[in-house]
Amino acid sequence: MACLGGAKVLTIDYRLAPDSPFPAAVVDALAAYLYLLNPPIDSGIAPVDSKNIVIMGDSAGGGLTFATMLAIRDAGLPVPGGIVGLSPWLDLLHSMPSILTNAGSDYLPSDGFTQGGQSSIKKMSELAASIGSKDVLLHHPELPEIQYYASNVILECSYVSPLLEKNFEGTCPMLLIVGDGEMLRDEAIVFVKKNEGDLHLLLYDDMPHVFPMFDFLPTANHALVQAGEFIVKTTTEDKGGLIGKKSYFRVGVDCQQRPLEEDAVVGWEDRLGKLGGGREALVQLE
Structure with missing residues (x-):
């Protein structure tokens, strides 16, 4: 992602459950964000403009990514340039089919x-x-x-289950990359469908959970390239037409995009x- 997004990467060893349950991970992620915005004087690191930060995570870390975005906004901090979630776990109630x-x-x-x-x-x-x-x-x-x-x-708290958050106003552009064959598919689809803002979903045919890690697959490489392009666009002055638009597409095994059907998740309400x-x-x- 550093190469594809033209970025430097900060990875954090955040605390894990069950030894350190919620809110430990959110606190650690928020602390890392604050470290980038205002690093210690003796760290040798220059402050980073929030617009040049993209937070990214997969699976449970993907859910943490969106929870961190909500915590940043609700705390009145400057929001990052973008969010990327690979197969994010957004609903700990498991309410989707x-x-x-x-x-x-x-x-x-x-x-x-x-x-x-x-x-x-x-x-x-x-x-x-x-x-x-x-x-x-x-x-x-x-x-x-x-x-x-x-x-x-x-479990109903939106910092735990971001799918339940009712208002994403004041956040940033977000990209969700999900496999059509994975168990967490529907919560990502509903997340984009029900919320307004700069939300973008790429749903890859036949792919399982966090499929971009299987780098021998053409669709895995395609997904990572899409994430890299998103990072570049959201951290530059010319945001490539992302602002104010929402999109959701299926991506075939041939890496060709087509519109996502309106009834992709029936009865989610x-x-x-x-x-x-x-x-x-x-x-x-x-």
Whole structure:
């Protein structure tokens, strides 16, 4: 990315769950951002203009990238030039369909997103079947802790699940690169569909989670080139027509783009913000 984006790269060894759950990672990412804006006098590093910073991450680090953007904006700090998320994990409630429907086309374990694995999923589905309300399950006293990263009571926080943030006004251009075969696909699509602003989605046919790391694939190289071009455009005076526009495209195995269908995720409005997509979806796990 340093070569493709014409950039210098700062990587941070941020604290990880379960030893250091939320908000540790967000605090560390924010500290790194502040370090670039205002480095210590004796560091030998010159301050970096926020417009020349692009924050980038993949998977859980992708979700952290968007959470950090929200924390920067909400703290009244100057926002970065852009954000890039590779297969970002944006919804720790797992409310979108692809978390189940794409389990057979991704290498991520189907029960790998819960602390208790299949036993935890079974308990969730049993509780869903026993109660009448779709919205009470997340706060049910018998619900086991779902994520290592954050406790159940704060999974709805937009710093934990950026998909649930209602207002991205005052942020920066954002690029999401996602595989059509991955379990986190739908949350990226819905993220771009439901929000206004300089949001851009590239959905690659047949690709799994964080596919750009498989550098033997033409689509992987294509995705990284797109990310590099985005970095260049968002950190220069001529932003290449990105400002004020939103786009979402599919990219074929031949690396040709075509418009993303409008009904790519059906019924997301009724599932958003509900654990597992709501009672009906969870009962289907039984």
